[in-house]
Amino acid sequence: MEKNLLKTIIVKPENIVLKRYVEYFLFLRKKDDVSVQYTTFPNNNLCLAIYRHNHVDYQYGAKMNHCLISSGRQEFTSRIYGFHNMPFRVDIQQQLDQICIIFHPAALKAFTRLNFDEIDNAGFVFEQLFKPKDPYFLEQLFGEPDPIQQSRQLEGLLLDQLEEHRISKIWQALYHLSPAQPSQQNVSTEMLCQKLRVSDTTLFRLFKTNLGQNPQKYLKTIRFRRALKDLTTTHDPLTTVALRHYYYDQAHFIKDFKSFTGYSPKKLLKEVSVQQQSLTWIYQEK
Missing domain, CATH: 1.10.10.60 (Homeodomain-like)
Known part of the structure; x- marks a missing residue:
């Protein structure tokens, strides 16, 4: 992992109640412009991905499931990645600053009144789902260099919005x-x-x-x-x-x-790696 241009850090929730709804927080950072690519595989959880200064071009169809990440003008963008029927390939062409919340299946409903099929995946999902008390929450979140402290900020936000009676x-x-x-x-x-x-x-x-x-x-x-x-x-x-x-x-x-x-x-075993016993993927540097 230390050799990778793309740094990945996984942090599990500390709060015992939150662990029932959130599997882990994933932090991805890349500080150079060298292109890298990774591939993940269909899973049952939901991923809320938040980006800083990145543009996301997501192409999904019967024969494609591809995400191209480049530099962007928007300070923050966010989207939900749901279930896939095929491998999910991500190409990162420039620097990357990304934070993901990986929810257990059907657990998102504990934090929002929206149903999954009501979410508008147009780049501002975080604002749709969450209403932080501090309007500068994302600035403070991405401004914190320590992933442990970042995960604690996210836990505080989630616990503020947690309403277990809404869970399906x-x-x-x-x-x-x-x-x-x-x-x-x-x-x-x-x-x-x-x-x-x-x-x-x-x-x-x-x-x-x-x-x-x-x-x-x-x-x-x-x-x-x-x-x-x-x-x-x-x-x-x-x-x-x-x-x-x-x-x-x-x-x-x-x-x-x-x-x-x-x-x-058999061939997959030769290509795949597992990050912190949680993220199974194929990572490639170009």
């Missing part, structure tokens, strides 16, 4: 269904309907409103992330990993990984 019942069902939890069973949409005591139509609506993703894709992504973590932390044969995570066979496992990452599991 879907969050309660998904809280223990994260890639970090051991895979005890192959969870299905039918099981979620039973747990929440709702119909499949209502389940679909809850997912789209609170997560921006349908239940089938959510569960498929959960399985992929659990298998990815297993793959990067053990030396078990691919067949063993595939069966452990309820893939039909090794061919199904390989096909799924190629869809999510663009690589077969």
Whole structure:
């Protein structure tokens, strides 16, 4: 990590209540104009990204999921990155100063009255979601050089806006269904309907409103992330990993990984790295 032109620092929340809603804070900084590129993979969390003096050109479609970051005239811009069906490639062409809040699935609702599908992703999401008491909050946040102190400022802001009564019942069902939890069973949409005591139509609506993703894709992504973590932390044969995570066979496992990452599991292991046991990506300097 020390050799990277792009510096990444991950800080976990200190507040025990906030840990239920926020997975971690991510700080990305690059002080030169050398181009770098990184690729991340589909996940189930939501990322609120805040940039200082950067322009973000995000292209998303059936065959592309690409973000180009360059210098910008706006002092601050922000956007939400939700769920992806394919690898997410980011090209950074100039200096970068970026702070991300990584929310657990469906947890954003605890901090805002807006539903996920009501968020206007036009560059000012932070202002939409949060109303800091101090109008110069972002200036002070980015002016603080220590990521630990920055994370504490963010925790204070989030705790000020936290209203746990707003949290959706879907969050309660998904809280223990994260890639970090051991895979005890192959969870299905039918099981979620039973747990929440709702119909499949209502389940679909809850997912789209609170997560921006349908239940089938959510569960498929959960399985992929659990298998990815297993793959990067053990030396078990691919067949063993595939069966452990309820893939039909090794061919199904390989096909799924190629869809999510663009690589077969074996080739991915040669390219991928894990930052602070939290961020799994492919990092390249040009």
